[in-house]
Amino acid sequence: MANYEILHDPDMQDILDSFIVETREILENLDSELMELESSPQDDELLNKIFRAFHTIKGTSGFLGLERLTLVTHKCEDILNKLRKGEAVLNSGIMDGILDAFDKIKLLSECVDENKNEDVEIDDTLNLLVSIIEGMENPSAAEVKKEKPVTAPEPDLKETAKAPKPNKKAAATRNKVTKKTATRKTPKKKTDDAFVEEPEPEEIEVEEVELDEVETEDDTVEVLEEDGEETPEIQEIPLESVGIIAKSKGTSGSGNVGDKIAKAAMQKSQESNIRVDIERLDELLNIASELVLGRNRLAQVNSDVALEHEGTELSRDLADVTKQIDLMTDELQLIVMKTRMVKIGKVFNRFPRVVRDLAKETQKEVRLIIKGEETELDKTLIEEINDPLVHLVRNSVDHGVEDPDFRKKNGKDPVGTIILSAEHEGNNITISIEDDGKGIDAEVLKEKAVSKGLITEEKARELSKKDAYNLIFLPGFSTAAKVTNVSGRGVGMDVVKTNVTKLRGIIDVESEVGKGSKIIIKLPLTLAIIPGMIVKVANEIVVIPLNSVVEVVRVHKDHISSINQRQVITLREQVLPLIDIDTLLYGVVEKKESDWQYVVVVGIAERRYGIKVDDLVGQKEVVIKSLGSYLGTVHGIAGSTILGDGTVVMILDISELINSIAK
Amino acid sequence: MKKVILVADDSPTIRKFVSFALTMKGYEIITASDGMEALEKIPNEKLDLIITDLNMPNIDGFELIKTIRENELYKEIPIIILSSLGSSEEIEKGMAYGANSYLVKPFDPKRILYEVAKYLN
Numbered sequence: 125m126a127n128y129e130i131l132h133d134p135d136m137q138d139i140l141d142s143f144i145v146e147t148r149e150i151l152e153n154l155d156s157e158l159m160e161l162e163s164s165p166q167d168d169e170l171l172n173k174i175f176r177a178f179h180t181i182k183g184t185s186g187f188l189g190l191e192r193l194t195l196v197t198h199k200c201e202d203i204l205n206k207l208r209k210g211e212a213v214l215n216s217g218i219m220d221g222i223l224d225a226f227d228k229i230k231l232l233s234e235c236v237d238e239n240k241n242e243d244v245e246i247d248d249t250l251n252l253l254v255s256i257i258e259g260m261e262n263p264s265a266a267e268v269k270k271e272k273p274v275t276a277p278e279p280d281l282k283e284t285a286k287a288p289k290p291n292k293k294a295a296a297t298r299n300k301v302t303k304k305t306a307t308r309k310t311p312k313k314k315t316d317d318a319f320v321e322e323p324e325p326e327e328i329e330v331e332e333v334e335l336d337e338v339e340t341e342d343d344t345v346e347v348l349e350e351d352g353e354e355t356p357e358i359q360e361i362p363l364e365s366v367g368i369i370a371k372s373k374g375t376s377g378s379g380n381v382g383d384k385i386a387k388a389a390m391q392k393s394q395e396s397n398i399r400v401d402i403e404r405l406d407e408l409l410n411i412a413s414e415l416v417l418g419r420n421r422l423a424q425v426n427s428d429v430a431l432e433h434e435g436t437e438l439s440r441d442l443a444d445v446t447k448q449i450d451l452m453t454d455e456l457q458l459i460v461m462k463t464r465m466v467k468i469g470k471v472f473n474r475f476p477r478v479v480r481d482l483a484k485e486t487q488k489e490v491r492l493i494i495k496g497e498e499t500e501l502d503k504t505l506i507e508e509i510n511d512p513l514v515h516l517v518r519n520s521v522d523h524g525v526e527d528p529d530f531r532k533k534n535g536k537d538p539v540g541t542i543i544l545s546a547e548h549e550g551n552n553i554t555i556s557i558e559d560d561g562k563g564i565d566a567e568v569l570k571e572k573a574v575s576k577g578l579i580t581e582e583k584a585r586e587l588s589k590k591d592a593y594n595l596i597f598l599p600g601f602s603t604a605a606k607v608t609n610v611s612g613r614g615v616g617m618d619v620v621k622t623n624v625t626k627l628r629g630i631i632d633v634e635s636e637v638g639k640g641s642k643i644i645i646k647l648p649l650t651l652a653i654i655p656g657m658i659v660k661v662a663n664e665i666v667v668i669p670l671n672s673v674v675e676v677v678r679v680h681k682d683h684i685s686s687i688n689q690r691q692v693i694t695l696r697e698q699v700l701p702l703i704d705i706d707t708l709l710y711g712v713v714e715k716k717e718s719d720w721q722y723v724v725v726v727g728i729a730e731r732r733y734g735i736k737v738d739d740l741v742g743q744k745e746v747v748i749k750s751l752g753s754y755l756g757t758v759h760g761i762a763g764s765t766i767l768g769d770g771t772v773v774m775i776l777d778i779s780e781l782i783n784s785i786a787k
Numbered sequence: 788m789k790k791v792i793l794v795a796d797d798s799p800t801i802r803k804f805v806s807f808a809l810t811m812k813g814y815e816i817i818t819a820s821d822g823m824e825a826l827e828k829i830p831n832e833k834l835d836l837i838i839t840d841l842n843m844p845n846i847d848g849f850e851l852i853k854t855i856r857e858n859e860l861y862k863e864i865p866i867i868i869l870s871s872l873g874s875s876e877e878i879e880k881g882m883a884y885g886a887n888s889y890l891v892k893p894f895d896p897k898r899i900l901y902e903v904a905k906y907l908n
Contacts, residue, residue: 138803139803143800146798146799176842182871186892187801187893
């Protein structure tokens with residue numbers, strides 16, 4: 125066993141940190157690249173990239189004396205080298221070995237990071253890899269051998285013979301939606317001229333994405349120069365200087381230099397990042413939000429001055445300054461927000477593997493389509509949304525998509541489709557998980573809930589289809605007849621709901637029996653500066669976070685009915701409980717009854733409620749400030765903010781308020 | 788006058804590692820993450836030596852060496868290959884393209900200092 129002295133050497137810390145970060149990044153990309161490879165095993169470019177990934181880890185871990193990492197990566201490198209040279213063709217047996225090794229490498233690097241040693245057992249993985257390599261070198265012997273280690277009978281034949289069509293389709297779709305695949309393939313496939321002739325709209329679309337990418341990434345390059353160790357001018361030099369050298373290369377040069385420059389530009393802009401401590405970003409955001417408050421105040425003062433000293437030079441100057449500060453603050457705020465944004469692809473990229481493993485385990489065939497992986501959202505949200513998504517995707521595979529035989533019998537494509545997508549919608553991001561499986565049967569859900577004693581039979585009858593879907597979010601509810609290894613992993617739908625609620629998000633379930641289901645999660649883009657709806661309740665002004673607001677309606681008092689002494693309204697066949705915010709906040713308040721009542725319909729995860737308000741004041745970007753340590757947490761209040769005229773108003777924590785009613 | 792060395796490797800860890808060892812000895816280090824970036828930087832610096840990896844994205848080490856050797860301005864710069872591709876055919880190919888030395892990763896930092904000193908003193 126090696127000693128890991130070098131890992132404890134203070135001089136090496138910097139290098140070790142760099143190794144950890146680099147390896148983690150490589151592994152993150154590798155995860156999705158391996159999945160891609162499985163659907164397009166003949167992609168040389170991809171093979172090279174994967175080979176290089178293992179190769180790099182091998183090289184760096186060798187430096188640091190990490191023997192086990194070096195061993196495992198070395199074996200993977202051997203396998204990939206054989207694939208690369210066309211000495212063997214990728215099959216699911218080989219893929220399983222590589223994935224197993226991938227998992228081990230991940231464990232090892234985590235172990236190095238945390239414990240500064242390599243205490244992870246690797247013998248099984250090594251044996252598996254060695255037997256794969258032997259099989260590749262000696263295919264005839266492998267025929268006999270292969271039958272043994274692989275548990276599922278005839279996996280290769282079955283997959284290749286049965287699935288070529290859907291596989292191709294999956295690859296094509298992926299081409300469209302996955303930028304990485306697209307950009308990697310296009311430059312390789314054709315020269316510049318051929319590209320012009322290419323009439324297929326699909327391809328042009330891809331190119332557009334690529335150009336777009338280069339441009340937008342380039343914008344950030346100046347700020348985000350790698351490690352800050354190089355001068356920014358370098359960005360402008362490359363084309364010419366390469367030109368000089370490339371020209372001197374003359375005809376002997378292989379490969380198309382133009383292609384390479386384009387690729388390098390891509391590569392470069394992707395690599396030009398600087399790592400910043402998240403705490404610094406938090407501070408920056410905090411200061412920016414203070415500035416927003418100051419800006420709002422300034423705008424108010426400006427309009428006051430304009431009224432009192434109309435037409436004077438002073439008021440004109442102030443107006444100018446105010447306008448400028450206003451503009452700059454907006455921009456600053458936007459940039460600070462953007463700095464904290466992370467592409468959701470970071471989370472999405474893990475799913476091909478999740479789906480693959482699960483489909484295998486449950487003997488289903490599933491293709492996963494990922495859309496909108498470029499969509500960005502705040503880092504804090506990214507971290508929190510991962511677990512719920514894993515659970516939802518697993519659910520889709522496990523409970524949604526049917527067995528291939530069953531699907532075929534019912535005239536469906538035996539390969540099920542799950543679409544995971546993300547898109548921006550105003551100040552929200554919408555993430556949806558859609559499958560074309562069996563759908564959710566509201567009646568079955570109701571029966572289940574009744575038999576588990578979660579709701580009464582009477583209540584079950586009253587539930588609308590939509591309300592019935594929401595039963596799945598009740599703690600202790602599971603539709604699987606028995607808790608399978610797959611679904612019973614501790615994270616239930618109620619946890620999904622809890623997490624989404626915590627992020628002030630909304631969940632919607634749509635489903636059609638026999639056709640499939642779709643779960644939609646709507647999250648705010650950021651948690652610090654939010655658009656708020658300013659309303660008046662019992663003569664107090666309060667702010668309701670706009671992302672919780674579904675709609676605002678005005679109802680006549682005759683349309684307010686009561687069930688169990690609780691006021692409700694019926695809105696498009698959904699019964700909404702009405703909430704008196706003032707009684708909740710201030711105790712019982714004497715009220716003047718009017719004929720018409722404003723109701724703000726809010727959503728908390730899957731539930732909808734109506735909040736009675738006296739008046740609607742307006743809508744504004746507000747900065748959530750904590751109430752300060754001396755007040756601590758006040759029930760039902762998310763924080764406070766300062767309006768332009770200096771008034772401090774409370775921002776309601778809708779989910780907490782409503783939970784208190786539910787109790 | 789400090790001697791200037793260009794280190795081309797796609798792994799930031801290796802770049803740091805090599806830079807660390809060489810700056811300790813008083814050399815000035817410029818880094819590039821692939822052959823492409825190396826070619827961009829070469830005209831801007833008065834280089835005394837180049838250390839390069841072979842397997843890199845965009846433009847690999849072989850092509851980098853070839854391009855440098857074919858350019859009148861830079862063909863005299865000594866080049867050391869630092870790679871984990873350790874088979875004899877690769878070593879031969881690298882040397883045939885015009886490299887001066889070949890080190891196989893992982894290597895002892897002393898070894899690279901020795902090789903560098905061979906060309907720069």
